[in-house]
Amino acid sequence: MVRASAGAYRVYLAEDLQVDIEQAAAGTDRAECALVAGEPATAGQLAAQARAVLGRPLLPGVEAPWLDGKRRELSRLLLRALEILAEARLVSGEYGHAVAAAEEAVTLDPFRESSHRLLIRAHLEAGNGAAGLWAYERCRQLLAEELGVDPAPETQALHAVMLRAGAALEPVAPVPRTSSVTARSAKVCPYRGLQTFEEADAEHFFGRDADVSRLLERLEASKFLAVLGPSGSGKSSLVRAGLIPALRQGALPASDTCAVRVLRPGSEPIKTLARELTRLDPSLDEPATARRLFEDDRALHRTVEAAADAGSPRVVFVVDQLEEVFTLCVDEEQRRAFLDALATAGTAPLGRVMVIATLRADFYPRLADHPRLADLASSHQFLVTPMDEVGLAEAIVGPARKVGLRLEEGLPETILRDVARQPGSLPLLGHCLLELWERRADGTLTVGAYRDAGGVEGALAGRAEAVYLSLSPDEQLVTRRVLLRLTQPGEGSHDTRRRVSFSELPTQPQECETVETVVDRLTEARLVTTGGTLPATAGWRCPTRP
Known part of the structure; x- marks a missing residue:
């Protein structure tokens, strides 16, 4: 119940409701008592939970x-x-x-x-x-x-x-x-632009605390969780920079002892999964492991159990962008084997595997062709909804204050008003904040710089247009072709991003140098990203060149 008095509001909570901060304070007291009593494991668990809050x-x-x-x-x-x-x-x-x-x-x-x-x-x-x-x-x-x-x-x-x-x-x-x-x-940029927040960016990840808490609640009851949301909703960042750090800090019982493996399925999901298992247990042979995964849906579960007998901890498999099994993998049998392996591992009684998968919501109906995983996802899912105004304010202000940046009076309110007029604008906001940081003056983000950058709606388009116009006509032609190759046309769904190797981009040998120049410029402008299994930009070489 909320009552107004003396120019303020007082909130009266029901007796069965608890405030997380008060629970954390009590947990800290219990942790200290456990430490004095010679129970360091209990003390560590309680203190880690309090620290997370x-x-x-x-x-x-x-x-x-x-x-x-x-x-x-x-x-x-x-x-x-x-x-x-x-x-x-x-x-x-x-x-x-x-x-x-x-x-x-x-x-x-x-x-x-x-x-x-x-x-x-x-x-x-x-x-x-x-x-x-x-x-x-x-x-x-x-x-x-x-x-x-x-x-x-x-x-x-x-x-x-x-x-x-x-x-x-x-x-x-x-x-x-x-x-x-x-x-x-002046040196630390707390904003990621169009890029996903990674685990290493956790200290700059703000605005999703409530969602992280809800994810943890669901994982207390299940070893499988599908994190769904539209494109650009922040699913990957939520899991990578929010959920994973919380697990590592002991937010769930013994979760700080788990091994966490993050993977994207790619065009060969079974091979990807086998590679992660061999990293977990170097004694495994990758081709043999891939064959077992393809032939037996229990292989993932059994391999982890065997590693556990050798002293390895429980394993959390984070399958980011699960939709890649539909957009990149053309082998139906391999797709089936991969999804069945996840379903078996995520439901094995007393199993040591936890599976967390992010999936674009418009691909959710495609799971109907894989009933076992579809049943799991329908029962154990979390829908990532747009951030509310409080969360957006935290995402704008929190990272800046973390590194000592100042925000000019009225800037957060101006940005929030513009975001409210642009549904689904989280990626645009991310890029706009990056532009603001690059235009900072004496450690201050200003309203003038925000306007000059084009605001939430125009910052990304302005950056892309500026880069495109700075290229020569030949480079512009190659740019259009490169961007098309980085797009996977949707079939009954929206288009998606597509990862490619550099060797796929040139259409003829003499284009290699131009393609390299274009990709360098796009990467420098943070309009495309490189990394993962791809060579670094400086090391890219055309196959026909020495």
């Missing part, structure tokens, strides 16, 4: 005095959860996880010596004395330069232990020197 921004884009105090309170609570998590991982012998948690705490509050000490201890326990010394030196320099004080006696005692152990200060990594907000914002 407390690490989300509180009402980004909203400024109010009461919010400042609440944000400081949550920041202190997050620090406490991170330190408990680091200590629990340290006691459990999970030194890599301990280092990661301690580093996050140090980044959150560089002047908190207890976090620095945890980081030093984690490096020492991992047998990396040099990294421990560098961590101490970073702490000492920061305190001396910013506060004019020496490290606390406890921190100095750790330093003495390292010296007695014979640790040597080696150049394992430079000491970060990123105190200047302006310098940082």
Whole structure:
């Protein structure tokens, strides 16, 4: 129930409703008790769950005095959860996880010596004395330069232990020197443009916290989940930069111990799956594994179970852009074998495989030809809907603030109004924000730069037109042909992007150099992407050239 009084609103929750922040605070208390009681596994799980909640921004884009105090309170609570998590991982012998948690705490509050000490201890326990010394030196320099004080006696005692152990200060990594907000914002672009947010971009991925929570809820009840949505809805980014990091942080029981394999089916999905299995277990023979997958729908499940007997963890297979089995794979038998393997692995009782597949919604009816997977997808699916205004505001403001960028007053509101007039404009918004970053002035994103770029609707078209007009007539002709080859015409559905190798683009040997120039220009303008199994642009060579 909501009541208005004294110029504000008060929300009264039903007794059976709980607030996630309050649950996280209570979970942090329980984690500390578990750690004291000698139960590091329980402490780590509780602290990781609390960290996943407390690490989300509180009402980004909203400024109010009461919010400042609440944000400081949550920041202190997050620090406490991170330190408990680091200590629990340290006691459990999970030194890599301990280092990661301690580093996050140090980044959150560089002047908190207890976090620095945890980081030093984690490096020492991992047998990396040099990294421990560098961590101490970073702490000492920061305190001396910013506060004019020496490290606390406890921190100095750790330093003495390292010296007695014979640790040597080696150049394992430079000491970060990123105190200047302006310098940082000048170098770090927090926006991805038209590209998918990857797991490494998680810290810049905002606006989908509620969706990540709902995905986790569904995975608590099923080992299979189909993530559906229209083209450009952000399915891949949601899974790669939202869900996967949450799983790695222990958002589900023991999910931080899972191996995560991300793949796109491509034109030979069975071969792709076999390749991922051999990466999971290098003792496997890839051609033999592919044959087993083709002949037996239980092969995926059984291969992972066999690896589990050898000590491997549970495996999460993220099949991104599942529609490629229809758009790129022309072998019906291979398509059937691949989809049946996913269905069997995702339903095996007590199995160790979890399957998460993203699929364009207009391809969902095509699953009808594969009843087993269709039944699974109909029962266990999540529909990615357009971001609401709050989520869009977070996606605009959150990444900028993360790297210290300032937004001119009125800019977020201007962008949001334009987005509201353009349904399905998330990709256009992404490119527009990238254009804004490239036009930043002294670390500030301005309304003037937004207008100059063409706004949400015109930024992408303007960039593409500018690149096209800068090309010679011959290059323009090749550009049209290249873009056509990068498009897969739809049959009863919208056209889709198509991945190609460079060798497919030239139609005759003398075109190779022109094609390379065109692709370089399109890539530089971020209108096409290269990578994955394709050679890097600088290394592309026409087959007829030396």
